[in-house]
Amino acid sequence: MLDLVTLAGIWAVSLYLIYSKREIWIRRLPALDFIEEAVGRAAEMGRPVVCQGFGSGTSGMQSSIAPQIMAGLAVLGHAAKICARHGTMIIASMRSESVVPVADEVLRTAYRLEGKLDEYLANREEHLPWLQTQASMVALILRAKPATGILIGAFWHESIQVAEAFGMVGAVQIGGTGRLYQIPFFAAVCDMNLIGEEIYAVSAYINQTPQMLASMATQDYFKIAGIAFILLGTILATLGMATPLLNLFSW
Amino acid sequence: MSQRTIRRQIPLALTFIVGIIITANWFIDLTPLNDLGNTITNFNTVMVAFMMGFAGVNILMIHTRRIQKNMSQGNMLDVFFSVLLLGALIIWTAVGIFMGRSSDTYQWMYTNFNLPLSSTAYAATLFYLASATYRVIRARSTETTILVVVSIVVIMGNMPMFVTYIPALMTVKNWLAEVVVTAAYRAITIGVGLGGILMGVRTLLAMETGFLGGTED
Amino acid sequence: MGENGGIGKTLMNLPTWLYFGLIILAMGYITLYPLGFPIPISDQTRYVYAAVDELQPGDIFFVDMGYESGTIAFMEPGMVAIFRHAMTNGVKLVIVSSAVESPMLVGRLMDKVKPESFGYVYGTDWVHLGYFAGGEPAYASLLGDINGLVTEDYQQTPTSQLPLMAELGAPTADKIDLVGIWTAGGDVVEGWIRQAAVKYDLTFITEVNEMMVPTILPYYPINCDGIINGGIGAAEYENLSGFAGEAIKLSDMMTMGGLVVLVFLILGNIGFLMTKGGKS
Structure with a gap:
């Protein structure tokens, strides 16, 4: 029951803070600022932008990595709008069949908002290839020779293969994932990075509505609470008095 | 019904209702609620299975068109690849349906085709890792110099040949992994967890619309 | 750019086929002729x-x-x-x-x-x-x-x-x-x-x-x-x-693969430092 109370508490505090209409400032995320520049580079070079890595096989919109896929799709929508505006080809390749219809909707909306829906529908197969394996993802990069690679979402061991393939064709790369053991690969190989939970800030950062910004700040308040518990736990454990705190969190 | 209602309001309302039921089902032990939650989960399973079937049909359509196009342009190699793909798709599906996944034929095909191909694709990671290590890890600044030194220690610490003669390498590697890396990963894990919860709250409140193509207004 | 810069540049830009080829050769050789490196237990x-x-x-x-x-x-x-x-x-x-x-x-x-x-x-x-x-x-x-x-x-x-x-x-x-x-x-x-x-x-x-x-x-x-x-x-x-079983045999292979990666990592950095020296 305590887990439900905790979750409900987090939600209640979040809702209160989200709707309390305070002025919130959030720091810049250079990786997201860079998308416009990177798409511009692709337009200048006459080469496409490739967005890759949305789920994997059975791990799609129905699994625990769905929030990361949604973050990736938000970036896809943002990049697709800029591409449509510049007339740059954007290719979004999926690894999970459950994400294909959602990505289709994202691209459709982006092109419709720029008044270029017909352009998207005429080239839909090229915009949205469904690629199952990392080998075919790499092959796509080597064939398309994109100027920009965007890798935001959930990734498995294909992360280094895909990122390095982008490097081989001279593409600039924007990487970001919440999957822990892929973060070092992106940190090493990509030009711009979103680390861990930064990928969840994408929508708030792009839209900048007061409620969205407040939800970002709320996340930080909970982090501060987490740090306080860590410090408290460390002190109590050092004093040999951590049992009550441990029991509190042992549900 | 307006386009906006179909494209926005109904999906967002469904997201809210289904999200609340599934979340409540996870925490509250109440038979009608649990039954409803399980029904929705089963819906999801059926939809995913349907999507797999749909994806198969889609591949069939795309590659049939591609074969026609490439035949007329004389790209026979591309025609060959598309025929190979469609042949494999049809044979695997037929064997799976008519003989069963646990049949010897299916097992033989899996062991002799899928297994070596998957293993090769996974093993190729080594080459990309090697390429990335050589190309990227350079002592450009103080931080990257530390990265280079740590990389060398960890690679050596993972190699029995070095650890046998320099046991301290394993100690240093383990210390780095268990103290430095673990501390950072714990922090990122907490952040990712909280970020996921807040993403859920925003999705249920219809604030997070990235999955519907972003804000239209 | 001096002589150091020339060598450094070469070390920094070794062809892909060279280190991919060396990895395959090293791992292939050790598979055929295992050296039996000792295996310390963690x-x-x-x-x-x-x-x-x-x-x-x-x-x-x-x-x-x-x-x-x-x-x-x-x-x-x-x-x-x-x-x-x-x-x-x-x-x-x-x-x-x-x-x-x-x-x-x-x-x-x-x-x-x-x-x-x-x-x-x-x-x-x-x-x-x-x-x-x-x-x-x-x-x-x-x-x-x-x-x-x-x-x-x-x-x-x-x-x-x-x-x-x-x-x-x-x-x-x-x-x-x-x-x-x-x-x-x-x-x-x-x-x-x-x-x-x-x-x-x-x-x-x-x-x-x-x-x-x-x-x-x-x-x-x-x-x-x-x-x-x-x-x-x-x-x-x-x-x-x-x-x-098979893992002990694999261990030699992994050691050799790691060794090649390590050598190239070091060579790349030596080249980088030499090039920087040349520039200065």
Whole structure:
């Protein structure tokens, strides 16, 4: 029951803070600022932008990595709008069949908002290839020779293969994932990075509505609470008095 | 019904209702609620299975068109690849349906085709890792110099040949992994967890619309 | 740019074919002519060994064989060694799979383990229940009441005809003595840790690939009692348990592959520093 109370508490505090209409400032995320520049580079070079890595096989919109896929799709929508505006080809390749219809909707909306829906529908197969394996993802990069690679979402061991393939064709790369053991690969190989939970800030950062910004700040308040518990736990454990705190969190 | 209602309001309302039921089902032990939650989960399973079937049909359509196009342009190699793909798709599906996944034929095909191909694709990671290590890890600044030194220690610490003669390498590697890396990963894990919860709250409140193509207004 | 700059530039831009070729040559040579480098044993492997070694005859070892064919090279040797070790102690095995492909790999795994050589009978001493969908909620269900979730094994034999399944009542977790997870997906291990180690305080071991180990370390050794660190960990276990197999042979290969990567990493950096010197 305590887990439900905790979750409900987090939600209640979040809702209160989200709707309390305070002025919130959030720091810049250079990786997201860079998308416009990177798409511009692709337009200048006459080469496409490739967005890759949305789920994997059975791990799609129905699994625990769905929030990361949604973050990736938000970036896809943002990049697709800029591409449509510049007339740059954007290719979004999926690894999970459950994400294909959602990505289709994202691209459709982006092109419709720029008044270029017909352009998207005429080239839909090229915009949205469904690629199952990392080998075919790499092959796509080597064939398309994109100027920009965007890798935001959930990734498995294909992360280094895909990122390095982008490097081989001279593409600039924007990487970001919440999957822990892929973060070092992106940190090493990509030009711009979103680390861990930064990928969840994408929508708030792009839209900048007061409620969205407040939800970002709320996340930080909970982090501060987490740090306080860590410090408290460390002190109590050092004093040999951590049992009550441990029991509190042992549900 | 307006386009906006179909494209926005109904999906967002469904997201809210289904999200609340599934979340409540996870925490509250109440038979009608649990039954409803399980029904929705089963819906999801059926939809995913349907999507797999749909994806198969889609591949069939795309590659049939591609074969026609490439035949007329004389790209026979591309025609060959598309025929190979469609042949494999049809044979695997037929064997799976008519003989069963646990049949010897299916097992033989899996062991002799899928297994070596998957293993090769996974093993190729080594080459990309090697390429990335050589190309990227350079002592450009103080931080990257530390990265280079740590990389060398960890690679050596993972190699029995070095650890046998320099046991301290394993100690240093383990210390780095268990103290430095673990501390950072714990922090990122907490952040990712909280970020996921807040993403859920925003999705249920219809604030997070990235999955519907972003804000239209 | 001086002479140093010229050499430095060459070292920084060695052709891809050269180091890819050297990796293949080095690993190919060592496969044909193994050098038999010694294998020191890490604490993480020792803890896994201890957890398996402490099991008594009739104890139940619950296994999620959650790896797919791509990672078979290092997952299978670790599993063979641990299964053979468990079977010498008369431990019963319940195998499930959280990955779609895994059930098809059980046959070749058991051909190597050879349960019949330990007097094991299918259905009584070990069972293979096949793939289960549903992720973490399904892990919870399996540990809650396995017979409620699984009604037939991989060969479609009703579980009511398998004596070992009758031993697993509800809550199933109370009958399990050790949980072992083999997977290349980090979220799978974390899900099992939450459901098995945190909720039921079960002894928990896992084998994951090397790059995933740091993600499991936050749970080690409190929730996760031992970790087999990919192929190297499997070689250590083979060495420790005396069941020498493929991992020991692989260990030489991994050493040589790592050596080539290391040499190129150092050469690239020497080249970089020389070029910088040339510029200055």
